[in-house]
Amino acid sequence: MMSSYQAGLVADGSILLLGALSVYVILSTGQLSLGNAGFMAIGAYLSSWLTVSAGMPLTPAIVVSAAVSAVFGLIIGFPALRLKGLYLAMATLGFGEMVRTFFLNFEPTGGAGGFSGMEHVPLWYILGWTAFVLACVMICERTRWWLEIRAVNDDELAAGLVGMNTTVTKLMAFMTGAAIAAVAGALLAHQNLYIEPGNFGFDRSTEFVLAMILGGSSLAAGSIVGAALLIMLPELLRDFVDWRIAIFGALLVAVLLVRRQGILDRNVFGLAKFWRRAN
C-alpha cells in the first residue's frame, strides 16, 4: 500500500511527465520550447477559474483549457515558423515570462496573491489523464503523421520538397504541446489547490526540458524515466543536507556526459527486442 507521501510523489511525477511530453511533441519537429510553463499557467488559471468561479465540472474545464491553450500555441507557433534553433527557444522563453508577468498583474485571478478554492482531485484522476495523454502520444509515434514530424526534424527542406506541408506539421506540434502543458497545469492546480504566478517561471520550463532530455528525447517513453528521476533524485539525496542541490547538479551533468542521447533511446529498446528474439 502506498503511503500518501509516495502517492504525492507519483502525482508530482505524473504532472512533470505531462510537462515533459508537452516539450517532447514540439521538439520532435526540431523546435525547442523554453516557454511551456506559460501554457501550463494558462491551463492552471483557466481551469481553476472555470471550476471555481464558473462552476464547471473539472473534466470539461480541462478540455476547454487545453483547447484555449492550443489556440495560444497556434498564435506562438505562427511567428515561430520564421525562427530556428535557440532563437525560437528564446522567443518561447519571452512568451513564458510574459504570461507569468500577465498573471502577476491580473487581479481577477488574484495577481501576486494567487488563486485558490479548487476541489482536490484523487490520484487516479491524475494518473488517468497522464496515461491517456501518454497513450495518445505513443500511438501517434506509430503513425504516418509522426514520420512526417520526424522528417521535418531531420531535414525540413527535403520534407517540403517531397510535398509535405511542414508548416501545418510544425503548427500542429505546437498546438498539441500547448494543450498537453495546459492539462499538466490544470492537474497541478487541482492537486495543489492553490496557484500563483511564481509556480510558472523559467525554472518550470527548464525542468520539463530536463526531464525529457535526461530520459531520452527520441521517444515518449524516455520522459517517464526522466520525470521519475527528477522527482526521486532530490528525495534520495536528502542525506547530503546542505549540499544536496549541488550534488543533484553534478549528477545531472554526469548523466548528460555518459548518455547524451538520454537514458532511454531507440537502441535500448532495439536491444531488448534483440534479446527476446535471441532467447
Place this chain on the structure above:
Amino acid sequence: MLKSMMTAAILGVAAMTAVPVAVQAEDLTGKTVKFGAIVPASGPFAEWGRANTVALKMLEKQVNEAGGINGAKMEIVIYDDGAKPAQAVSMLRKLADDDQVLAVAGPATSSAVEVAFPVANQLGIVSVSQNSSKPGVAAANRPWGFRNTVDEAKLARLVVPFFAKTFDVKKAAIIYDAKDATASAAGAKIFPQILADNGIENLDADTPISFNTGDLDVSAQVTKLRSLQPDAVVLSADYSQAITVLREMKRQGMKTPVVGSTQLMSSAILAAYPELPIVAPTTFFAGLDVPAVKTFTDGVTPLMRAEKNLPGTIEPSLFDANIYEIVSLFAQAAKEAGVTAAPADLAADRTRIRDYMASESDFVGLGGKVRFAADGDAVKSFFIVQAKDGKWTSLETACSSPEADACAQ
C-alpha cells in the same frame, strides 16, 4: 457583519467547549514522542531553514534533559523543503505518514503554506507556520492550520498611528514588492486603507510604486518616491528586498523615515542605512530585554555561529523564535493534554494537540503569553521597534488583539 459576528460567536462557543479537561498524564517512560518540522534549508531562504534547525536541535536537547514529555523522549524530525510548495507538501505527507509525527512546525513561506495547509486538513495533522504572514491564509484552512505569526493588518493598524505621531507625518508614499504575496497585499491594500483611516495623504495612491522580488535595480522607483517629497515612506517588502530599497534611498540621499511590516525585521536591515529611522512591529528581536529572550538568544547564537554553512555573524531571527515557540507549545500540549504516543492512538493524539492549541492555554512564549485566535493566527504581545545605532530599540509594547488583557501574563 451580522453573519461574521455570529460565526465568531459560534467559534467562540466551540473554543470554550474544546477546553480540555485536566487529563491525568500517563507515564510515558521508554516511549518517543515525535514532532516534525519543515524548514527552507536550501534555496533562496537557506539561512532561515538552517538557523531554524539549530534552534530546534537546541530545544530537543533542552526538553530531553529536563525529563522529556512525561518521561518520553522528544524527537524532532526536520526536513528541508527548499521553500518550494511541492516539496513542502511532500514533506508534510512524509512526516504524517512515514514518520507518524504528532504535529508539524512549518512550512515557512506563504507560498508553501497555501499548498500545505489544505493537505494538513486532509490528513488531520496540526501544521503551524513560523514565517507566513500573508493575510487570511490560516483562516482559510481551519481547523488544522495555524500560524505563530500575527496578521500584518492587525500590526499595521497600531504601528502606523504611532509612527505618524512620532515623526509628524502628514503625507506618505508607499513602495512595495509586487511579486511577494504578503508584501503586495500589505502594500496595495492594507497600508493605503490605514493611511486613509489616520488622515495621512497617500501620495502615490493613483500610480502605486512597486518593484519585483529579485530586482537589483530600484533606482527608478526611488527617484519617483523622492520626487513626491513625502514625510515618510511606507516600505512593504521582505527584509532581503527592503535592503535594496534602503540602499538606493541612501545612494540618492533620501532622508525620510521608513515604516514597514514585520517582514522588515532582521538584523540585516540595520546595516543597510544606519542613519535612517526605520520603524516596524515585531514579536521578537535578538536584543530584546526580556529574560526568556535573553536566555534563548544567549543559548542559540553560539550554536548557530558554530554551524559551518551559516555566516559567522548570524543572530537568531524572529522565525527562529517562532519555530522554537511552536515546538515548545507542542511539547507542553503533549504533556498536558495527555498524549499516549501509542501508534493506535495517533489520530486521537493529533486531535488532542489541535484542541489544546485552539483552547485558552497558559503557554508562555519568549516574548510573553501566546495563544491562537479562531482564525488560526497567534495572539501575542508585540513591540514597535526602531532601528537606531545599529540595533533595534523597542519604543512601545502592544497586543495584537484588541481584547483587554489578551496578552497579559
Place this chain on the structure above:
Amino acid sequence: MGVSIFIQQVLNGLTLGAVYTLIALAFSLVMGILGILNLAISEIFMIGAFIGFSLIMSGVPVWLALPGAMAVAAVISMVIARIGYEPLRNASHITPMLSTLGFSMILQNFATNTWGSDPMQLTLEGWLDTRFHFGLVSLSVVQIVVFAVTLGLCVLTALLIQRTDIGRGLRAVAENRDVSRILGVRPRRMILVAFALSGLLAGAAGVLVGLHYSVITPYIGVDIGLKAIAVMIVGGATNIWGALLAGPIIGILEVLTVAYGGAAMRDFIVYGMMIAILLVRPQGLLGGSSKTSGGRV
C-alpha cells in the same frame, strides 16, 4: 523638476544598461561563436560579485579586486567549458545548455553555503563614496566607474575579436569548425578562449553590480541573466557592438516604464520587445545577415 527627474531616470537606466551590456556580451561570445546558450553565465556573474565583494571588504583596492574577480570567473567558465561543453559539442544544442544548468545549481549551492542566503552588504568609503550634484541630478563616482569599465571592456573585446589572431581564430571557429582546423586554428583552444572571455565579462559585471548596488545574494543572477539574454537578442548575438547598443536601450526602457508607466508592466514590455525584434529582425539590431541566426537544435 520634471526635466531633472527625467535626466536622473535616464542616468539610472544607463547604469542598469551597462550591467546588462556586459552580461549580454558574455552570453553572445558563447552563443555567437559556439551557438550554445550557457545558462551558467548568470551564476558566474553572481560568483564574480561575491569574489569582488569579499576582496574589497578585506581591504583589497578596487583596481585589484576587479581583475581578481574577473580571473576567478574566467577560470570557472573554463572549467565549465572543459567538463560541461567540450565532451558534448557534437550533441544537440540542448544538451550542453542543460549541462550548464547543472553547473548553475552547483554554483548557487556553493555560494549559499559560503556566503549565506541573506543579502551581503558593502559599505563604500573614501573616493568611492563621492557623489557629484548638478542641481537635482546626481551622479556617483561608482556610476562613472561602471560606465568607464563597461565601455573599456567592450572596446577591448571588439579589438580582440576584430584585430588579433585570437579573434581571427574565434571567428574562423564560428564560421566552420572543420575549415578552421585546416587553416591551422586549434578549435579546442578557441572554445576555451571564448568561455574565458565570457567569464571575464560576466565576472566584471558582477563586481560592478556589487560596487554600485552594494547588496548581493546568491540569487541575483537568475532574473538579470534572463534579461541579459533579451538584451543579447535585441542587439544581435553575432555583433559585439549589439550588446553595447541594446543594453542601454533596455535599461532606459525599463527605468522609464517604471517611472512613467508602472513597474508591473516592466518585464512584459522588455520580453515583448525581445519577441518583436525576433519577429522583425531575428539577427538583432546590429546583427549581420539573417542567414547566420540560430543553428539547428
